[in-house]
Amino acid sequence: MNLFDITGKKAIVTGGTRGLGFGMAEGLMEAGCEVAIVGTSDKVFDVAKGFCDKGFKCYGVKANLAHREEVYRAFKECVEKLGGDLDILVTAHGIQRRHSAEEFPLNEWDEVIDVNMNSVFILCQEAGKIMLAKGYGKIINIASMVSWFGGQTIPAYAAAKGGVTQLTKELSNDWIARGVNVNAIAPGYMATDMNEALLDKNNPRYMQITERIPAKRWGTGQDMKGACIFLASHASDYLGGAIIPVDGGYLVK
Numbered sequence: 001m002n003l004f005d006i007t008g009k010k011a012i013v014t015g016g017t018r019g020l021g022f023g024m025a026e027g028l029m030e031a032g033c034e035v036a037i038v039g040t041s042d043k044v045f046d047v048a049k050g051f052c053d054k055g056f057k058c059y060g061v062k063a064n065l066a067h068r069e070e071v072y073r074a075f076k077e078c079v080e081k082l083g084g085d086l087d088i089l090v091t092a093h094g095i096q097r098r099h100s101a102e103e104f105p106l107n108e109w110d111e112v113i114d115v116n117m118n119s120v121f122i123l124c125q126e127a128g129k130i131m132l133a134k135g136y137g138k139i140i141n142i143a144s145m146v147s148w149f150g151g152q153t154i155p156a157y158a159a160a161k162g163g164v165t166q167l168t169k170e171l172s173n174d175w176i177a178r179g180v181n182v183n184a185i186a187p188g189y190m191a192t193d194m195n196e197a198l199l200d201k202n203n204p205r206y207m208q209i210t211e212r213i214p215a216k217r218w219g220t221g222q223d224m225k226g227a228c229i230f231l232a233s234h235a236s237d238y239l240g241g242a243i244i245p246v247d248g249g250y251l252v253k
């Protein structure tokens with residue numbers, strides 16, 4: 001048996017329209033999976049078509065995961081497009097809001113917690129129902145360096161990612177003996193739209209961060225593929241509640 005073989009598996013990747021989600025969706029398709037991607041705008045249909053044009057099986061589902069009813073609808077639509085089954089869930093959607101903690105607006109706090117944490121629980125819960133019923137499934141949440149560090153000017157994001165980290169461990173404890181692995185990838189500093197402000201070469205933080213990364217470069221969606229395929233395959237069957245840094249060595253420096 002090829003431990004990493006995921007040919008024919010059915011996957012949902014939220015945030016699959018760009019950045020890290022795009023990279024992981026592409027990686028899963030290259031490895032033979034059929035993938036439903038979720039995004040906020042009509043762009044999700046263009047991205048899905050782009051993948052289909054390359055010969056992959058990909059479906060686009062448009063939804064705003066800030067709203068609970070949209071989370072349920074998006075999940076249901078994805079599973080329908082995948083023919084009523086699901087093997088792999090990757091929760092790679094997310095937003096960032098930056099303000100000093102003492103002035104952080106509560107409406108933005110609610111938005112970040114809803115998008116980055118509450119929707120993740122609902123998606124895991126719905127995926128878990130299908131996976132537990134057949135005794136097989138792989139859930140891959142996307143954590144962060146602020147699963148360990150506190151961060152600065154990002155209290156809602158740090159709280160949400162801390163929540164996703166703990167949720168990943170809890171779900172693993174509940175489900176691993178029943179065939180469902182729940183783990184997370186914690187990306188380091190990645191060159192995506194989310195970090196537009198930090199990636200500005202005139203921002204002093206850009207060089208400070210780049211210098212601190214032992215790999216001496218920011219990561220990309222491509223860098224997420226290996227860990228994602230590992231966690232989506234039988235190769236990770238005995239892994240539970242692990243938070244795997246994909247960070248160019250940043251965490252241990």
Ligand SMILES: NC(=O)c1ccc[n+]([C@@H]2O[C@H](COP(=O)([O-])OP(=O)(O)OC[C@H]3O[C@@H](n4cnc5c(N)ncnc54)[C@H](O)[C@@H]3O)[C@@H](O)[C@H]2O)c1
Nearest residue numbers: 015017019020040064065066093094144187190192193194
């Ligand atoms: N970029 C980094 O350095 C970094 C580091 C650690 C963790 N992460 C996490 O990785 C994940 C992907 O981030 P990225 O860097 O690719 O960001 P990105 O901004 O490039 O992509 C975010 C994706 O999330 C989707 N999304 C945002 N709000 C949504 C909503 N309300 N409903 C549905 N979809 C929504 C967007 O459509 C997009 O596809 C996020 O969970 C993020 O927190 C990123």
